[in-house]
Structures are given as structure tokens and as C-alpha cells.
Amino acid sequence: MRILSGKTTALTLATAATAALLTTVSGADAAEGDLSVTSSHPLDWGSCPGTRLDPRQQCATLKVPLDYRDPGGKRISLAVSRIRSERPDERRGVLMLIPEGPGSPGLDRPTTLGxxxxxxxxxxxxxxxxDPRGLGASTHASCQLPTADLSLTASRPWPAADGSIAGNITTGRRIADRCARNGGELLRSISTVTEARDIDSIRQALGERKLSAWGVSYGTYPGSVYAQMFPERTDRWVLDSNDDPDPERVGRGWLAAYAVGVEDTFPDFAAWASAPDSPVRLAETPAGVRRRVLDLAARLDTKPLSWPGANPPELNGNVFRQSVLTALFSRDSFENLAKLITDADAGKVPGAVPPDPGQDAMAVSLATVCNDVEWPKSLPAYARDVAASRKSHPLTAGMPVNATACTFWHETPRDKPVRITDQGPSNVLMVQNKRDVATPYSGALKLRRALGDRARMVSVDAMGHGAAYQGPGRGNACADRRVTDFLLTGERPGRDTTCPAVPTSQGAPHPMR
Known part of the structure; x- marks a missing residue:
């Protein structure tokens, strides 16, 4: 859902969740609710906190309403950053890098992604x-969760080894109660619709009539919502690794999509790990790799390995399943995953400890997906869905359709979810890998259909999360070229098109994600 890092995107999407039969609004209805407010003062640009930043990157603080329905009320801070055009005489405008997540900061992105x-x-x-509200250098949010509840196997609802969801129900209630008690009005204000309004407040503070944008992973959803709410304020709009915009499910649908995404992408790992020239060959055939992974997960369910310093401090079946899911974000992780499998089979203690998110990242992630749309409340229905998913998608063991903290959330959504439609300018370019663990191709096609003639889609016959501008040796030159041509000239393909799997890119040097 997407970024602190490629792996943290997996984490923040992990808590993604949404669904219920809420009434939706069209773009026209949303525009009538335009509550953005013009900043009365220009941004006061100065140096940025942190190290290893491009020395040209500048930062500023923008005050925005805590609640856009009360523009004269309490205000909070948004931390904004920029690197100005390197050739002012050729400057077209602003390219907004919409943060991924939800729950990922963006302040360093003009340096890193730029x-x-x-x-x-x-x-x-x-x-x-x-930095979205609640995160990083913006006004902070926190649920004040105990360390154990920050782990991937707590924030993601992995069922017990026998398929029971009783522990998930207990954890979900506890997290929801903590967020209600400690999150305050700031946590209640966080949602995708609010983020779209925050983006428009930034546009106004920059003095721009329109924005261009590049949104990746979760960033494609606030990007789509912004384009629906404020179509006349969009210039050239790039959406990469696209979320299903189903307004009745939103984040709950994104969580469910992991079952599909893992099945879509695992064959790439299985082929790599069974190839005769693989640096860590796990089996002679892809089917053998799959059996080895499923057998190891089942064995770790009953006989976990001690993992000092990890959260939890053991490699159990669900921690292993989460490690597999996370590794499927990028081919770069295949070798480490294969080594983890061989070490665990040999009873060795795992190596590097996977990171937990910060309190603010977890709070913003939860608040976004829980405030976007109401979740179903029927616990027996979750139990039935989990049981069915464990049979049909054993690699994810029922986690993607389980109950989370959103099931027990104390607040009801303040904004109706925005239905993405084909009403608006034809200025959207979608780019999407065909095998993506977090934002599967099937979900991207749903956004493509919703946008209609507003969009063109460039599909890439490749595996991984993030299709364009991935860097030398990791990206796709064809996809990069299509996006660059669009940003420079406004020209899109005449129809949807596919780029072949060519794992080279002629783009800029590749920094860490």
C-alpha cells in the first residue's frame, strides 16, 4: 500500500484496509466540497534537516487547517521540500512527488527519487x-503502541498456525483502542481525501495554477483522488504501480490483493531459485521451490527458530511468510530470501533483523485506511474468508482477508470515498509492471477502466514494485522513455501499449529507494 523503503512500503500497505457499502461521490460532487484554502504567506524556504541531501534541496513549513471544514480553526504543519528547475529558462512548472505508503514520508524525495x-x-x-500530516517533519501523530504491536506480524493480520483468528481479533481491538485513546483530533483528520486537499494547499502556497505529478504505489490513489476532485488543477499526471480504486473497499481491497500479488510474483522467484546457474539453488524445478517454501513455513509454525533482536524474537511460520512477501517486491531480494530459506532449513539463526515502522508511520498508515471507508464488522465472515483463502492462496495463509484494527476502529469516515471516473482532462499516463506483489496488474486494470479516455496505460512485462525510473540495471528503458516523453511534451501513446522485459535503463543514477 507503498515510501520509507521498498520493504517499508510492503509494511505500510500491510495495514491497508477498507470496505463497506458507503455512498460514493463523483468528481463533480467532490469539487463542490473544495475546502482547500489559499496560504496568505509565501513559503519561507531554508535548509533541510538530515544528511546526504542534495545541497540544492530546500525545505519550508506550511500551515494548513487541521479540519478543512473549519478553515479558521486550529492549524497543523506540513513540511514541504523542493529542488528548483536546473534550467529556469526551460521551467514548465512543478512536478509533485506524491509519497507512497500510506505512512511514508516524502521530504527527502526531491533528492532521492529526483x-x-x-x-x-x-x-x-x-x-x-x-511529509504527509502526521509524519516526519510535519505535525506528528502516534497511537503510542507497544513495541510488539509495531511488528509486521501484528500490524498484518497473520492467522495462527491452525487458522484461528482469535489472536488477530484481540490485537486489532487493542490497537484500535490505543489509537482512539492516544491519537487525538490529528489522527481523526487523516485520510486520502484530506491528503488531496493538503496537496492542493501546497499548490496554492507555491503559487502554481496547476501541478504535474508522479505518484507511485499508494501515491497513485491520492493522485487519482486529487485528479478527480481538482481536475482543472492537473497538468501532466503519472501514476506508477497502481492501486485498485474500488470506493467500497479501498485499503481493504489493497490488503486482499496481496494474495493475488504473491501468486503473480512467486513464479519469478521460483524460476530464479531453480535455475541451474542460480547462486542459491533451492530445487531442480519451480514446483520444487514452492514445495520447499510451504514445507518450511509449516515446520516453523511448530518449531520456530530463535531470532535475538527481532520483533518478535523468533522466526516462526508467519514471520517467514512475511519475509517471502517482502522479498517479492524486487528481484534484488531474491538471493537474500534464498539464503534465509537454506539457513532456516539448517536450523541456523537468521541474519539481519527486519525493521519495524516508527510510531508515526504506523499511526498514519492505520488512520488513512481506517478513515477512508468503514470496514465490515462480522467476525464470522472474516473467519470464513480466512479459511477459504488459506486453501486457495496458501503462500499468504489467509492474512490478506483477515480482520485488522480497522474492523474495530472507533471513528466513522468523515468524507465519502471519491469514485474515480472518466470525467476530466485526458492527461493521465499509467505505468504498471505485469507482476507486482503489492499492486497487482488486475487492480491496475480496474483503475484504467475507471479513468476511461482520461488515461493511457503502459504495461511492462516485468516483475517488481515500481515500473519507471528504477535506475541502471533495474528499470525498463521503454517505460522510462514513455514517461519522460509525456512529462516533456505531454504526448502519450495513442493507445495502451506494452514494453518488453528489458532490464536496463538509461535513466539517472540509482539511489536507495
Whole structure:
């Protein structure tokens, strides 16, 4: 759902959840509810906190309403950053890098992601991003969760080894209660619709009539919502690794999509791990790799390995399943996953400890997906769905359709979910890998259909999360070229098109994600 890092995207999407039969609104209805407010003062740009940043990156603080329904009331801070066009005489405007997640900061992105952009794009645009409300250098949110509840196997509802969801119900209630008690009005204000309004407040503070944007993973959803709410304020809109916009499910659908995404992408790992020239060969055939993974998970369910320093401090079946899911974000993780499998089979203690998210990242992730749309409350229905999913998608063992904290959330959504439609300018370019663990191709096609003639879609016959501008040796030159042409000229393919799997890119140097 997407980023603190590629792996943290997996984490923040992990808590993604939503569904219920809420009434939806069209773009026209949303526009009538335009509550954004113009900043009365220009942004006061200065140096940025942190290290290893491009020295040209500047930061500023923007005050925005805590509640856009009360524009004269309490205000909170949004931290905004930019690197200005490197050739002001060629400047077209602003390219907004919409943070991934939900629950990922964006303040460093003009440096980190900006370096992936070709020089021609950096010449043409001011590269701008921000820490969403609740995160990083913006006003902080927290549920004050205990450390154990920050782990991936707590925030993601992995059932017990026997399929029971009783423990998930207990954990979900506890997290929801903590968030209600400690999150305050700030946590209640966080949602995708609010983020779209925050983006428009940034646009106004920048003095721009329109924005261009590059949104990846979860960033494609606030990007789509913004384009629906404020179509006349969008210029050139790039959506990469796209979320299913189903307004009755939203984040709950994204969580459910992991069952599909793992099955879509695991064959790439199985082929790699069974190839004769693989550096860590696990079996002679892809089917053998799959059997080995499922057998190891079942064995770790009953005989976990001690993992000092990890959260929880053991490698059990669900921690292993989560490790498999996380590794499927990128081919770069295949070798480490294969080594984990061989070590665990040999009874060795695992190596590096996977990180937990911060309190603010977890709070914002939960608040976004729980405040976007109400979740169903029937616990027997969750139990039935989990049991069915364990049979049909054993690699994810029922986790994607289980109850989470959102099932027990204390607040009801303040905004009706925005239905994405084909009403608006034809200025959207979607780019999507065909095998993506977090945002499966099937979900991206649903966004494509919703946007109609507003969009064109570039599909990439490749595996991984993030299709364009991934860097030398990791990206796809065809996808990069399509996105660059669109950002520079506004030209899109005449129809949806496919790029072949060519694992090279002529883009900018690749920084860490």
C-alpha cells in the first residue's frame, strides 16, 4: 500500500484496509466540497534537516487547517521540500512527488527519487514533495503502541498456525483502542481525501495554477483522488504501480490483493531459485521451490527458530511468510530470501533483523485506511474468508482477508470515498509492471477502466514494485522513455501499449529507494 523503503512500503500497505457499502461521490460532487484554502504567506524556504541531501534541496513549513471544514480553526504543519528547475529558462512548472505508503514520508524525495529522473525532466520542473500530516517533519501523530504491536506480524493480520483468528481479533481491538485513546483530533483528520486537499494547499502556497505529478504505489490513489476532485488543477499526471480504486473497499481491497500479488510474483522467484546457474539453488524445478517454501513455513509454525533482536524474537511460520512477501517486491531480494530459506532449513539463526515502522508511520498508515471507508464488522465472515483463502492462496495463509484494527476502529469516515471516473482532462499516463506483489496488474486494470479516455496505460512485462525510473540495471528503458516523453511534451501513446522485459535503463543514477 507503498515510501520509507521498498520493504517499508510492503509494511505500510500491510495495514491497508477498507470496505463497506458507503455512498460514493463523483468528481463533480467532490469539487463542490473544495475546502482547500489559499496560504496568505509565501513559503519561507531554508535548509533541510538530515544528511546526504542534495545541497540544492530546500525545505519550508506550511500551515494548513487541521479540519478543512473549519478553515479558521486550529492549524497543523506540513513540511514541504523542493529542488528548483536546473534550467529556469526551460521551467514548465512543478512536478509533485506524491509519497507512497500510506505512512511514508516524502521530504527527502526531491533528492532521492529526483536523482532517478533524467536531466531533461529536472531541467523542466521544480521537483517538490512533502511529509504527509502526521509524519516526519510535519505535525506528528502516534497511537503510542507497544513495541510488539509495531511488528509486521501484528500490524498484518497473520492467522495462527491452525487458522484461528482469535489472536488477530484481540490485537486489532487493542490497537484500535490505543489509537482512539492516544491519537487525538490529528489522527481523526487523516485520510486520502484530506491528503488531496493538503496537496492542493501546497499548490496554492507555491503559487502554481496547476501541478504535474508522479505518484507511485499508494501515491497513485491520492493522485487519482486529487485528479478527480481538482481536475482543472492537473497538468501532466503519472501514476506508477497502481492501486485498485474500488470506493467500497479501498485499503481493504489493497490488503486482499496481496494474495493475488504473491501468486503473480512467486513464479519469478521460483524460476530464479531453480535455475541451474542460480547462486542459491533451492530445487531442480519451480514446483520444487514452492514445495520447499510451504514445507518450511509449516515446520516453523511448530518449531520456530530463535531470532535475538527481532520483533518478535523468533522466526516462526508467519514471520517467514512475511519475509517471502517482502522479498517479492524486487528481484534484488531474491538471493537474500534464498539464503534465509537454506539457513532456516539448517536450523541456523537468521541474519539481519527486519525493521519495524516508527510510531508515526504506523499511526498514519492505520488512520488513512481506517478513515477512508468503514470496514465490515462480522467476525464470522472474516473467519470464513480466512479459511477459504488459506486453501486457495496458501503462500499468504489467509492474512490478506483477515480482520485488522480497522474492523474495530472507533471513528466513522468523515468524507465519502471519491469514485474515480472518466470525467476530466485526458492527461493521465499509467505505468504498471505485469507482476507486482503489492499492486497487482488486475487492480491496475480496474483503475484504467475507471479513468476511461482520461488515461493511457503502459504495461511492462516485468516483475517488481515500481515500473519507471528504477535506475541502471533495474528499470525498463521503454517505460522510462514513455514517461519522460509525456512529462516533456505531454504526448502519450495513442493507445495502451506494452514494453518488453528489458532490464536496463538509461535513466539517472540509482539511489536507495
Amino acid at each position: 536523482k532517478r529522473l533524467p536531466q531533461s525532466v529536472r531541467d523542466t520542473y521544480d521537483i517538490v514533495s512533502f
